[in-house]
Amino acid sequence: MLRPGDQFAGYVVDRSLGRGGSATVYQVHRESDSFALKVIADDAPEALERLRREFVIASGLHHRHIVAMSDSGPTWLAMQYVDGGSAQALTALTDKLTALTQIADALDYAHANGVVHCDVKPTNILVGSDFSHEGAVLIDFGVAHLTGEPPAPLADRPTHITASLPYVAPELLTGETPSPATDEYELACTAVEMLTGATPFRAVTAMGLIDAHLHHRPPRVSYSVEWVPRAFDSVLAKAMAKRPEQRYQTCSEFVSLIRRLMT
Known part of the structure; x- marks a missing residue:
């Protein structure tokens, strides 16, 4: 579990936004830009494949109302931060x-x-x-x-x-x-x-x-x-x-x- 102020893959953690399944999502920043960081807590192959797939598919879509991807690693991805909830x-x-x-x-x-x-x-x-x-x-x-x-x-x-x-x-x-x-x-x-x-x-x-x-x-x-x-x-x-x-x-x-x- 990451805490506010922790650094992860070049991002600084601001707060936890929530947890679902095997993933935790954080609000983070890099320089002056905010992002949402999704981190997989375990090494379950299906969870890692879903994360990889999410990044690859969404990265190929460019639409104002589809979340924009930033970058990713084996157990995480960074994407557009949307601040108003669901x-x-x-x-x-x-x-x-x-x-x-x-x-x-x-x-x-x-x-x-x-x-x-x-x-x-x-x-x-x-x-x-x-x-x-x-x-x-x-x-x-x-x-x-x-x-x-x-x-x-x-x-x-x-x-x-x-x-x-x-x-x-x-x-x-x-x-x-x-x-x-x-x-x-x-x-x-x-x-x-x-x-x-x-x-x-x-x-x-x-x-x-x-x-x-x-x-x-x-x-x-x-x-x-x-x-x-x-x-x-x-x-x-x-x-x-x-x-x-x-x-x-x-x-x-x-x-x-x-x-x-x-x-």
């Missing part, structure tokens, strides 16, 4: 819709460059404290899928699936090849939580959530949230269709429809 920190409806629009554009850009994120959720969307100027940033490409790759075996991704169950697309649960529509489904789940405070499916067990994603129709959100228009339910139903080919063509198409309904 998308869950947003309170104004207009800001939430703006963030969704920006992330949809980032995802469509990634898809055009052969990358499917596969882990879209509110905690993987960071926002600047000056949101009107900095906007939202998509992070964590560690489980991203590259076009042309075979899908990762289900046995190789239990931690990711378990951690992201409220948002995970059905095809990730059945071992099918991810596609841009996979991110659209997860963005739809994320949108429901950002806009209403609750994920589309809720269950007391992991198996209950898996069953819901695989077999249950998306909820009619307008029935439980008075201010949500009825038309939102049909838009959501298409974005969360069980079969990827039945969803919207792009993430931006989906978000533009819900933005039009709510403004």
Whole structure:
């Protein structure tokens, strides 16, 4: 565990930002520039490979709303520091819709460059404290899928699936090849939580959530949230269709429809 003032790979540690899985993330600085430093605490091969993959894939994407990489080592990477927390920190409806629009554009850009994120959720969307100027940033490409790759075996991704169950697309649960529509489904789940405070499916067990994603129709959100228009339910139903080919063509198409309904 690094402490404030410690030096690591040319960076000076300012504070710990949090821990998830086998990684700890710190705010650090080098000269006058701030960065986020992710450090793997153990030598588990799968954790190190995910870190390597995150750096390589994100380094090949250059978009204002995708996290920018700085440099890396065998057990760490340094990236853009975003100072406003996750998308869950947003309170104004207009800001939430703006963030969704920006992330949809980032995802469509990634898809055009052969990358499917596969882990879209509110905690993987960071926002600047000056949101009107900095906007939202998509992070964590560690489980991203590259076009042309075979899908990762289900046995190789239990931690990711378990951690992201409220948002995970059905095809990730059945071992099918991810596609841009996979991110659209997860963005739809994320949108429901950002806009209403609750994920589309809720269950007391992991198996209950898996069953819901695989077999249950998306909820009619307008029935439980008075201010949500009825038309939102049909838009959501298409974005969360069980079969990827039945969803919207792009993430931006989906978000533009819900933005039009709510403004």
